[in-house]
Amino acid sequence: MSEPFLIGDSMTGGYGNGPDILHDCTIAVNKGEIAVIVGPNGAGKSTGMKAVFGMLNLNKGSVRLDGEDITALSPQDRVVKGMGFVPQTSNIFTSMTVEENLEMGAFIRRDDYKDTMTQIYDLFPILKEKRYQAAGELSGGQRQQVAVGRALMTQPKVLMLDEPTAGVSPIVMDELFDRIIEVARTGIPILMVEQNARQALEIADKGYVLVQGANAFTGTGKELLADPEVRKSFLGG
Amino acid sequence: MIDFLNAFVALSNFVLIPAISYGAQLALGALGVTLIYGILRFSNFAHGDTMAFGAMCTILVTWLFQSWGISFGPLPTALLAMPFGILATMGLVLFTDRYVYKFYREQKAKPVILVIVSLGVMFILNGLVRFIIGPNDQRFSDGERFIISVREFKALTGLKEGLAFKTTQGITIVTAVIVVIALFWFLNRTRTGKSMRAYSDNEDLALLSGINPERVVMVTWLIVAALATIAGTLYGLDKSFKPFIFLQLLLPVFAAAIVGGLGSPLGAIAGGFTIAFSEVMITYAWKKVATYVVPESWAPDTLVQLLSTDYKFAVSFVILIIVLLFRPTGLFAGKSV
Numbered sequence: 001m002s003e004p005f006l007i008g009d010s011m012t013g014g015y016g017n018g019p020d021i022l023h024d025c026t027i028a029v030n031k032g033e034i035a036v037i038v039g040p041n042g043a044g045k046s047t048g049m050k051a052v053f054g055m056l057n058l059n060k061g062s063v064r065l066d067g068e069d070i071t072a073l074s075p076q077d078r079v080v081k082g083m084g085f086v087p088q089t090s091n092i093f094t095s096m097t098v099e100e101n102l103e104m105g106a107f108i109r110r111d112d113y114k115d116t117m118t119q120i121y122d123l124f125p126i127l128k129e130k131r132y133q134a135a136g137e138l139s140g141g142q143r144q145q146v147a148v149g150r151a152l153m154t155q156p157k158v159l160m161l162d163e164p165t166a167g168v169s170p171i172v173m174d175e176l177f178d179r180i181i182e183v184a185r186t187g188i189p190i191l192m193v194e195q196n197a198r199q200a201l202e203i204a205d206k207g208y209v210l211v212q213g214a215n216a217f218t219g220t221g222k223e224l225l226a227d228p229e230v231r232k233s234f235l236g237g
Numbered sequence: 238m239i240d241f242l243n244a245f246v247a248l249s250n251f252v253l254i255p256a257i258s259y260g261a262q263l264a265l266g267a268l269g270v271t272l273i274y275g276i277l278r279f280s281n282f283a284h285g286d287t288m289a290f291g292a293m294c295t296i297l298v299t300w301l302f303q304s305w306g307i308s309f310g311p312l313p314t315a316l317l318a319m320p321f322g323i324l325a326t327m328g329l330v331l332f333t334d335r336y337v338y339k340f341y342r343e344q345k346a347k348p349v350i351l352v353i354v355s356l357g358v359m360f361i362l363n364g365l366v367r368f369i370i371g372p373n374d375q376r377f378s379d380g381e382r383f384i385i386s387v388r389e390f391k392a393l394t395g396l397k398e399g400l401a402f403k404t405t406q407g408i409t410i411v412t413a414v415i416v417v418i419a420l421f422w423f424l425n426r427t428r429t430g431k432s433m434r435a436y437s438d439n440e441d442l443a444l445l446s447g448i449n450p451e452r453v454v455m456v457t458w459l460i461v462a463a464l465a466t467i468a469g470t471l472y473g474l475d476k477s478f479k480p481f482i483f484l485q486l487l488l489p490v491f492a493a494a495i496v497g498g499l500g501s502p503l504g505a506i507a508g509g510f511t512i513a514f515s516e517v518m519i520t521y522a523w524k525k526v527a528t529y530v531v532p533e534s535w536a537p538d539t540l541v542q543l544l545s546t547d548y549k550f551a552v553s554f555v556i557l558i559i560v561l562l563f564r565p566t567g568l569f570a571g572k573s574v
Contacts, residue, residue: 023418079447083422087445090573108426108447150446 002051004028006083008052008235009062014229018060019094029158029191033205034184036221037147040195045193045211046088052191053085053160066157084156085154088163088193090209091147094136098127101146102137105153113153120149123182141172145179145225153182159183161179161192177203198235201225209234239396244529246390246398247291251525255516257510258406258475264509266486267493268420268502275437275500276457277338281353281544284465285487289480290329290470291466293370295322296377303379311381313410319470326462331432333358334458344456358359359484368478375478380404383448405475416467417506419507424502429456436498461571485550491518492553498567508569520546 006159007028014021021044029035037045050056052063054075065081073081079220093101102120106113121128124145130138135146145162151159164180167175183204184190194200201207204221209230216231224230266288273281281287298318302308309317337358341351383389387399424430428454436443436453444450469483476482493512497504512554523541531537544552560567 076447079445085445087442090439093435093442095438098435100431100435103428103431104443104446104448107432107435112268144306154447 002066004030006052006063006065006160006191008063009035009047009057009061010061011048013051013056013060014047015056016019017057018136020213021056022051022215024061024071025059025210027052027191027208029189029206030054031185031189032184034190034192034203035182035206035208036200036204037191037193037208037210038200039208039210039216040234041184041233045210045212047213048210049162049191049193053083053197053203072206079154080155082157084151084154084159086144086147086151086159086161092135092150093141095133096135097132097150098135098138098146099131101150102127102153105150108154116153116155119186120152121188122180123145123152124149124179139172140168141176144168146181148179152188155187158191159192163195165194165196198225211223240529244526245544246396247529248406248527250398250400251559252517252521254400254402254406258409259517260510260513261409262468262472262475262509263493263513264506265413265416265464265471265490266297266490267497267509268330268417269301269464269548270490270494271497271499271502271505272457272464274494276433277342277351279348279463281485281493282352283358285483285490286366287326287330287465288460288469288472288486289366289483290321290362291326291364291462292470292478292483293322293480293572294325294377294470295319295466295470296370296473296478298322299365301379306502309380311404313378313474315377315470315474316408317380319466322461322470323443323466326466330458330462331455334402334454356410358489360364370480371479371560375473377478378405378474386562403475405471409471409475412467412471416464420464420502423460433457436487488550489513489518489553492557496509496556496567498569500569501569504567504569511568512556515556516549516552519543519552520549543574 010026011022012020012024018030020028025048027037027048039045040225051058053210054073055176058071062069064070065083070078075117093104102117106116116211125144127145127149135143138146148164165176168176177199180190201221207221207224208215209224216228217224266284270281270284295315295318298321299315302314302318308314337354341354349526363535368392381404383401386401386403388401404541424434433453433456436448436450493508496503496511497508521542524537527541528536
């Protein structure tokens with residue numbers, strides 16, 4: 001099997017000098033695929049993703065992007081390398097307009113980003129409608145679209161989403177999943193953490209079930225959904 | 238009818254014009270305070286003395302120009318000297334940032350620690366200014382004194398009440414308008430300005446977006462230095478320059494920033510005028526205006542002055558307390574760290 005596009009390989013580590021939260025945890029995403037990290041509360045799902053993004057210290061293991069070892073890079077440098085990250089909370093500039101949020105997303109770009117903005121408006125038509133409105137005035141689902149749009153402005157090679165559907169209604173959640181699939185269809189690999197395990201695994205090419213900071217089950221979305229043990233423990237039968 | 242006109246002229250002369258120019262000076266000062274609060278996240282108590290330092294540099298250059306015989310026609314020479322004052326103040330704030338504030342920023346010091354640090358900077362600056370220029374009143378205004386003097390106005394309109402519009406008041410208002418427009422254009426239209434707002438809004442996300450915090454901080458200090466110098470020089474031109482005055486001015490400036498909502502530039506302007514108008518209106522003796530407006534038999538015997546001018550700083554305090562009690566984030570909902 002060839003090397004995945006982005007891989008956090010057997011990562012062990014925690015925040016600052018605190019205790020290890022991840023134990024030999026591996027998360028990877030292939031080109032053109034959606035990989036989903038699920039698991040019970042406190043399993044280290046978000047921590048795993050943050051480790052891939054360089055927000056905590058790894059004592060063991062490495063992170064490789066397109067074959068290049070980026071373990072030592074800061075999160076800012078990883079953005080420059082082509083990683084887009086949408087944090088779970090405070091992921092937009094609330095006092096700025098939707099358009100300004102997108103402009104700030106493109107801050108590191110020195111070329112003309114008008115085309116990218118048009119693409120994002122095509123992907124999220126509601127944002128075009130509200131482009132001159134302060135992002136903080138939008139609804140929860142719309143804010144998440146702004147957040148994803150902001151991350152897409154750098155034209156990332158891989159997009160990482162930390163619980164994009166946290167705190168939105170089921171209807172909005174379905175719509176957000178549709179949008180995420182559309183983003184994936186544009187060719188950007190997506191790695192995301194999700195609370196709503198069932199829906200997330202349904203759209204996932206690859207699923208990681210984490211328990212206590214370690215890989216418990218790994219497989220395609222369908223495999224995991226069909227696995228009786230996964231169903232029993234995490235999907236409610 | 239003519240009585241109402243006279244009343245309005247008296248009101249303009251003693252309340253409106255002074256309050257507008259004072260409000261403009263406060264607004265410029267409060268803008269500096271609010272920018273530092275929004276970006277560096279602490280209340281900069283050294284701001285009053287930064288204004289004093291800027292004004293002092295401007296005065297020194299003004300004297301130099303005057304000794305060379307350079308003048309600005311009917312306008313004060315200080316306007317020509319102001320760019321040099323701004324440059325000197327920029328140097329000063331970058332110096333204090335590099336050698337004082339940066340250390341605490343890297344330690345991720347709490348805002349309250351930075352406030353105390355800024356108090357230290359304030360005392361040193363205050364001493365420095367008095368050491369260089371002396372503690373006394375300094376006069377440096379020249380050029381035409383009035384745009385319209387009382388006598389000209391009376392001859393022009395034939396009204397009993399006169400109206401004086403000092404050149405310094407005119408310059409204050411015009412300069413403030415230009416500076417505010419330029420500042421808002423910068424914050425809302427330019428890449429750097431937007432990155433400053435983004436940093437103020439959400440520091441972590443700004444870092445994720447590749448915004449360089451040290452650059453944002455530097456640009457903020459440069460703008461604040463310019464604002465402080467302009468505010469200090471205008472205040473000095475309009476009233477007089479005395480180092481200690483700027484220590485007292487810190488109160489209404491902070492009151493203006495807090496009333497408007499710390500971190501909100503628009504709020505700083507609204508706050509500046511709120512404080513200025515309250516101060517002037519509460520300490521003004523309304524007898525003259527009242528006499529024109531009410532029937533003769535009702536004419537007041539007293540001065541109709543709510544508060545002696547000695548207590549004008551109390552007005553800022555009272556407004557500050559009322560705002561903090563009922564709307565703690567200020568009129569324009571600023572931040573609260």
